[in-house]
Structure formats: C-alpha cells, structure tokens
Amino acid sequence: MDVEDIEIQLFVRAMQLRHGYDFSEYAPASLKRRVQQLVRTHDASSISELNSRLLHEEGFVARVIEGLSVPVSEMFRDPLVFRTLRDKVFPVLASYPEINIWQAGCAHGQEVYSLAILLEEAGLYERSRIYATDFNDAALAIAADGIYATREARDWSRNYIEAGGSHSLSDYYSARYDFIKLDQRLRRNVTFFNHNLVTDEVFCEAHLILCRNVLIYFTNTLQDRTLGLFRDSLVRGGFLCLGTRENIDFSPAAAGFGDVDHALRIYQVGGPGARALSR
Amino acid sequence: MKKRQAIVIGCSAGGLTALQSVLPGLDARLGVPIIICCHTGSADVTILVDLLDRHASLPVVEASERAPADPGVIHVAPSGYHLMVEPNFHFSLSVDAKVAYARPSIDVLFETAADAWHDGLIAVLLTGANSDGAQGLVAVRRAGGFALVQDPLTAEADVMPLAGLEAAGADACLPLDAIAAKLNELCLP
Numbered sequence: 431m432d433v434e435d436i437e438i439q440l441f442v443r444a445m446q447l448r449h450g451y452d453f454s455e456y457a458p459a460s461l462k463r464r465v466q467q468l469v470r471t472h473d474a475s476s477i478s479e480l481n482s483r484l485l486h487e488e489g490f491v492a493r494v495i496e497g498l499s500v501p502v503s504e505m506f507r508d509p510l511v512f513r514t515l516r517d518k519v520f521p522v523l524a525s526y527p528e529i530n531i532w533q534a535g536c537a538h539g540q541e542v543y544s545l546a547i548l549l550e551e552a553g554l555y556e557r558s559r560i561y562a563t564d565f566n567d568a569a570l571a572i573a574a575d576g577i578y579a580t581r582e583a584r585d586w587s588r589n590y591i592e593a594g595g596s597h598s599l600s601d602y603y604s605a606r607y608d609f610i611k612l613d614q615r616l617r618r619n620v621t622f623f624n625h626n627l628v629t630d631e632v633f634c635e636a637h638l639i640l641c642r643n644v645l646i647y648f649t650n651t652l653q654d655r656t657l658g659l660f661r662d663s664l665v666r667g668g669f670l671c672l673g674t675r676e677n678i679d680f681s682p683a684a685a686g687f688g689d690v691d692h693a694l695r696i697y698q699v700g701g702p703g704a705r706a707l708s709r
Numbered sequence: 710m711k712k713r714q715a716i717v718i719g720c721s722a723g724g725l726t727a728l729q730s731v732l733p734g735l736d737a738r739l740g741v742p743i744i745i746c747c748h749t750g751s752a753d754v755t756i757l758v759d760l761l762d763r764h765a766s767l768p769v770v771e772a773s774e775r776a777p778a779d780p781g782v783i784h785v786a787p788s789g790y791h792l793m794v795e796p797n798f799h800f801s802l803s804v805d806a807k808v809a810y811a812r813p814s815i816d817v818l819f820e821t822a823a824d825a826w827h828d829g830l831i832a833v834l835l836t837g838a839n840s841d842g843a844q845g846l847v848a849v850r851r852a853g854g855f856a857l858v859q860d861p862l863t864a865e866a867d868v869m870p871l872a873g874l875e876a877a878g879a880d881a882c883l884p885l886d887a888i889a890a891k892l893n894e895l896c897l898p
Binding site: 457460673677679 | 775790803820
C-alpha cells in the first residue's frame with residue numbers, strides 16, 4: 431500500500447479519535463487532494479506531520495477543518511436553478527403560513543443571500559426562516575458577515591439578472607474598495623449555526639432544503655444517509671435542490687423523491703416518480 | 710508488454726479540432742474507458758459532447774457523477790467541476806478551487822486517474838495555451854503509466870505539450886495523426 435494512503439487513513443483516525451470528526455465516508459480522491467493541500471498550506475513535510483500536530487497542538491483542528499471544507503461558490507450560481515425555484519417552488523411555498531428553509535452546507539453563504547433576495551422579491555421573506563448550516567465555524571463566520579471580494583463578485587450581477595432578479599444586485603450591497611458587503615437586512619430571518627451532516631440529526635421541519643455540491647464529496651453510503659436525513663426533515667411535498675451534476679441514482683433513500691425538474695436536480699418528497707417512503 | 714486499462718486525454722486551445730482528428734481513428738473494439746478533460750470556457754459541455762459524438766468511433770457521453778468509468782465509452786468532464794477517478798474506478802466531481810487556473814483541471818483528472826490505474830494508465834496531452842496537465846503527467850509517469858504528448862510542432866497551441874514535456878518528459882511524442890494508431894496498439898490485445 432502507498433505510504434501516503436496509509437498516512438491518510440491515520441489522518442482520518444486521528445480526526446475521529448482525537449476530535450470526533452468522521453471523514454471515513456468522504457470520497458477518497460477529493461479527500462486526498464484536500465489533505466495534500468493542507469500539507470502545503472501549513473508548510474508541513476508530510477501528512478504524518480499534520481497528524482502529529484492534530485494530536486498534540488491545541489487549536490490546530492479548527493484550521494484543519496477550515497482547509498478540509500474549501501467552500502467555493504458564487505451568488506446565483508446556475509441562474510436557471512434559482513429562476514426555477516422562483517417559478518415552480520415558490521408558488522407552493524407561498525401556500526404555507528410559515529416557510530422553513532434549510533441551506534445545508536452553506537459555506538461562505540453566497541447562496542443564502544441569493545435565496546434571501548429571491549424570497550424578498552417574491553414577497554415571501556417576511557414569513558420565511560432560513561437555517562444556514564455548516565460544520566466549519568470559520569466559514570459560518572464569513573457567511574454571517576456577508577463580505578466578499580469584488581473580484582469574485584464580477585459575474586454575480588449577470589447571474590442575478592439571469593436568475594430573474596427584478597432589481598439590480600447592487601441594490602443589495604455596498605461596495606467599498608476591493609470588497610462588497612451584503613445588506614445585513616437580508617439576514618434578519620437567517621440563523622447561521624454549526625451542523626455536521628455526517629453526525630448530526632434532524633432539527634427542523636423544512637419546506638425546502640438546498641444542498642448544492644456538498645454530497646459530491648461523500649461516498650454512496652454517506653450520500654444515502656444524508657438524503658435520508660433530508661427526507662425525514664422535509665414535510666410531505668417539501669422540496670430538495672441539489673447541484674446540477676449530482677447523481678442520486680445509487681441511493682435507496684432517494685426513492686422517496688420525485689422530479690420537479692430533473693435536469694436542475696430539483697426534487698419533491700412524493701413528487702412524480704417517487705416511491706412510497708420506507709421510514 | 711503490459712496491456713493498458715484506461716486512457717485520459719487533456720487539451721485546451723485547439724482541443725476540439727485535435728480531438729476530432731484523434732477520436733475517429735480509435736479502434737471501435739478498444740475495451741478501455743477514455744476520459745477527456747478539455748477546457749471549453751463554456752458553461753455547458755453538451756455542445757462539445759455532441760460535436761465529438763458525430764465523429765468518434767465510440768460513444769461519447771458527459772461523465773456522470775458516481776457512475777463507473779465504463780470501457781468502450783468516451784467520457785467528457787462536465788463544465789465547472791473537477792472530474793476525478795476514485796480508487797474503485799467510479800467518477801466523482803468537486804467544486805474545489807481551480808487548479809492551474811482551470812476547472813475542470815487536467816492535472817486533477819490525470820493525478821486521480823494515476824492513483825486509480827497506476828501503470829495501467831495512458832495519459833495523452835494535446836494542444837493548449839496553458840500548462841495545465843504538466844503536473845498530472847508527472848504523476849502518471851511516477852505511477853508507471855504511459856505518457857503520450859502531441860508533438861508541439863503539430864499543435865495549434867504548443868504551450869501545453871511543451872510544458873508537459875519539460876515537466877515530465879514522455880514515453881512517446883507523436884504528431885497528431887499518429888496518436889490514434891499508437892493508442893490502438895497500446896490497448897488492443
């Protein structure tokens with residue numbers, strides 16, 4: 431067996447035994463790349479050196495978690511997805527007196543603000559509550575601040591228009607030097623908190639769950655477990671939105687979901703094509 | 710000589726023309742998966758898949774997350790994601806940061822494929838105007854795989870093949886019109 435592969439197994443064990451984080455069901459190829467990246471970031475000579483610091487160095491684990499969940503996203507990524515949420519999902523949500531939305535794996539929060547803007551423009555924000563969760567505290571802090579580099583945000587205005595936005599994205603942020611800051615009024619109904627999809631349980635009854643490009647890092651086993659968690663969190667008729675290239679064909683738990691828009695990976699509990707739930 | 714088990718191909722600028730030249734020459738009996746990472750700059754790789762499918766001797770599809778790297782099929786990396794091969798020869802995707810300014814990155818595909826197939830892998834680096842793929846080629850050769858680089862003189866953009874040769878060298882450096890025949894020879898029994 432390759433030495434580096436042994437070191438990664440030891441890394442996973444150290445995270446589990448010393449710190450209670452379970453990465454054993456993360457897909458191996460991307461996990462390996464991220465751990466290799468950590469070695470470079472922390473100027474370590476090997477993964478074994480990381481392992482040693484994980485065991486002995488106070489506070490090092492937080493920096494490892496930061497590096498292991500490298501959240502790369504943008505506002506209104508895949509604009510058509512947001513447009514379709516607005517056109518096909520929001521009219522159903524509008525029938526509920528209170529709307530609970532779970533943004534699972536919110537990373538730096540770009541999608542949370544995107545969603546908040548769309549809800550605002552649809553007149554649904556006041557009765558919505560968005561639970562934005564991630565297992566990375568550093569990412570949650572950035573998400574709550576809502577500050578992004580202007581250079582990252584270059585395409586976001588175009589995305590917003592393509593998503594069907596009815597104003598100008600600049601109405602929702604103030605620009606200063608190299609940064610933009612999202613209007614903090616957008617988070618008045620948003621709760622950011624730590625939740626780990628690997629180990630934590632159902633915490634709300636949701637009408638819509640967004641979890642885009644998070645399960646792609648999980649093995650089939652963990653993907654299935656998480657889809658089961660989503661299914662159990664959603665009301666009957668509740669919606670799930672995944673990344674546009676995600677594949678749930680191998681998950682038994684996915685049988686409870688039917689297509690709202692298959693190409694965009696928008697599903698509904700009990701929607702067309704869904705099979706009876708086996709809880 | 711060892712029979713090879715998979716082919717990965719990387720290209721960028723000029724890649725469509727190069728692929729349209731190489732793919733029709735592949736033997737329809739090639740019993741190995743062929744996986745392509747081509748920087749297109751487009752948000753949707755469907756157009757590339759359709760264009761390649763018209764000319765290729767094997768079916769061309771967009772690589773599907775979690776699906777096995779089926780033999781006898783040409784799989785193309787989707788836009789906006791890194792395409793990886795897991796140790797169980799199934800595909801996975803990531804939206805991690807760009808590598809060599811690219812996502813999908815050829816380095817990422819080559820490195821993960823080298824981890825999966827070791828010396829059973831053939832990596833082909835074609836025309837391109839940046840140096841993505843060079844580090845991947847290093848990983849492929851280190852794992853005992855076969856590195857085939859397009860002769861830079863026949864490349865529409867020579868930066869990519871030159872960077873590959875400089876970083877990793879190659880087991881073969883061939884003009885575009887000789888590449889398909891070499892792949893057939895390496896993979897057919």
